[in-house]
Amino acid sequence: MLGAHLPCAKGARLRTFRPFWISTLVLGLVAWGSLASAQTDVVETNAGVQFDFINPGARSLALGGAFLGLADDATAALTNPAGLTFLSKRELSIEGRARQFVTPYVSGGRISGTPTGTGLDLTPDLQTSDSRQSANSVSFLSFVYPTARWAIAAYRQQVANFRASEEGQGVFITSARFPPYQGAMSLDIVRYGIAGAAKLGDKASVGVGVNVYDFGITAETRRYNTSTPFGPSDFSSLFNRQTETGAGTKLGVNIGLTATPTARLQIGAVYRQGANFSVDVGQSGNNSPVIGKVTAGTFSIPDVYGFGIALHPADRVRVMIDYDRVQYSVMTKGFLTLNSNPAGFPIALPTDFKIDDANEVHAGAEYVFLNLARPIAIRGGAWYDPDHALRFEPDTPSPGPRFDSIFFRKGKDVVHVTGGAGISLRGLEINLAGDYSARGSIFSISSVARF
Numbered sequence: 362m363l364g365a366h367l368p369c370a371k372g373a374r375l376r377t378f379r380p381f382w383i384s385t386l387v388l389g390l391v392a393w394g395s396l397a398s399a400q401t402d403v404v405e406t407n408a409g410v411q412f413d414f415i416n417p418g419a420r421s422l423a424l425g426g427a428f429l430g431l432a433d434d435a436t437a438a439l440t441n442p443a444g445l446t447f448l449s450k451r452e453l454s455i456e457g458r459a460r461q462f463v464t465p466y467v468s469g470g471r472i473s474g475t476p477t478g479t480g481l482d483l484t485p486d487l488q489t490s491d492s493r494q495s496a497n498s499v500s501f502l503s504f505v506y507p508t509a510r511w512a513i514a515a516y517r518q519q520v521a522n523f524r525a526s527e528e529g530q531g532v533f534i535t536s537a538r539f540p541p542y543q544g545a546m547s548l549d550i551v552r553y554g555i556a557g558a559a560k561l562g563d564k565a566s567v568g569v570g571v572n573v574y575d576f577g578i579t580a581e582t583r584r585y586n587t588s589t590p591f592g593p594s595d596f597s598s599l600f601n602r603q604t605e606t607g608a609g610t611k612l613g614v615n616i617g618l619t620a621t622p623t624a625r626l627q628i629g630a631v632y633r634q635g636a637n638f639s640v641d642v643g644q645s646g647n648n649s650p651v652i653g654k655v656t657a658g659t660f661s662i663p664d665v666y667g668f669g670i671a672l673h674p675a676d677r678v679r680v681m682i683d684y685d686r687v688q689y690s691v692m693t694k695g696f697l698t699l700n701s702n703p704a705g706f707p708i709a710l711p712t713d714f715k716i717d718d719a720n721e722v723h724a725g726a727e728y729v730f731l732n733l734a735r736p737i738a739i740r741g742g743a744w745y746d747p748d749h750a751l752r753f754e755p756d757t758p759s760p761g762p763r764f765d766s767i768f769f770r771k772g773k774d775v776v777h778v779t780g781g782a783g784i785s786l787r788g789l790e791i792n793l794a795g796d797y798s799a800r801g802s803i804f805s806i807s808s809v810a811r812f
Contacts, residue, residue, distance in 0.1 A: 417501035419805040423781025423794035424725025425742025427681035429629040429669030435503045438514035441617035442568025445512035445558035456501040456807035464492040469530040480591030494524040511559040521550040540584035541594035551575045570615035580605040607640030627671040635662035659695030683723040689716040713755040738783045748772040
């Protein structure tokens with residue numbers, strides 16, 4: 362079978378999987394979080410936060426996330442449920458990811474006019490800083506029960522475990538200055554699901570999954586007065602407070618297909634449904650039309666369409682390529698604009714904010730040393746992550762800068778470089794992987810027990 366998991370050593374007894382429980386304890390120390398973007402201009406931390414739709418499993422991560430065509434282990438329950446029919450034994454899988462988020466934000470400087478050279482007003486350009494936060498959790502758990510013609514699975518995935526914090530000194534605009542601010546965000550999304558798959562003849566399979574999203578977000582921005590027009594911020598004198606909170610559960614579906622036209626080629630396709638959640642956005646202080654006003658908003662998780670191929674040119678080699686279409690544009694639906702503009706320009710409209718749908722390309726390769734007593738695989742890959750930052754782009758530009766144009770700016774395309782290795786130990790497979798890019802880094806360790 363193309364893309365089969367690492368083979369066990371000769372003579373291994375599949376009922377022996379004590380090392381799995383040892384690795385489970387280790388996994389409790391590491392984890393991962395995914396990035397996201399909320400649909401409001403109230404909290405500045407929303408500007409730099411983005412989704413990264415990365416397939417679960419250290420093996421997939423090491424392959425640049427290219428796993429839709431392969432999908433031959435317990436992570437298929439989410440990645441491509443049709444791949445569950447490739448499993449011949451029961452599988453129990455666990456993964457942890459440790460991630461560092463690098464979130465750029467505007468911390469000061471000037472957006473228009475000439476610097477006075479006084480106090481903090483020294484540069485004609487905007488100044489940026491990076492928020493560096495870490496998040497750890499057990500990112501994926503699954504159990505698969507296969508038969509000769511069908512398979513069922515249950516899983517839990519940590520979709521998002523994001524943390525960010527910012528502090529800005531206040532941007533200068535002509536002869537004015539926006540208030541200094543401090544912002545923080547905490548976002549948690551967990552997905553619980555069941556999936557089933559069945560063979561359609563000898564060369565194709567179909568899989569369907571149903572999952573429940575468990576969502577929670579807390580974000581806050583505090584704006585402050587300044588002691589002098591050009592002097593340091595006074596973080597003891599609160600000017601304005603804005604918050605975003607929400608919690609809830611929603612259903613989603615996951616549909617997958619696989620086909621094996623030849624012994625050396627396997628293809629897969631998948632659709633993953635997102636979800637919409639209600640959030641409450643509140644503000645109080647000097648620039649709030651109504652003190653303590655709370656407005657209902659929407660937070661959306663985009664749908665994803667994917668297609669992948671897996672090539673097996675030699676017994677020891679596999680090559681994978683995936684294409685994903687992520688519908689980020691849905692995130693502007695129900696967008697809230699509550700920020701006023703101290704420079705006197707009109708308040709922003711929801712249609713002034715844009716997010717482009719993304720076309721991601723993932724590629725990876727695996728080489729397995731089959732002649733060893735314990736087979737070892739080495740893997741490498743990369744994937745193209747196009748800019749999908751929330752940006753302020755009015756359909757009808759007004760003269761001069763606008764408040765939201767400071768924080769909600771076009772981002773950059775990023776290439777992720779990945780790598781890792783795996784080893785098979787008597788019914789247990791252990792994989793390690795890393796992913797590095799300008800947006801942060803991920804370390805993953807996962808175990809799959811087969812019995």
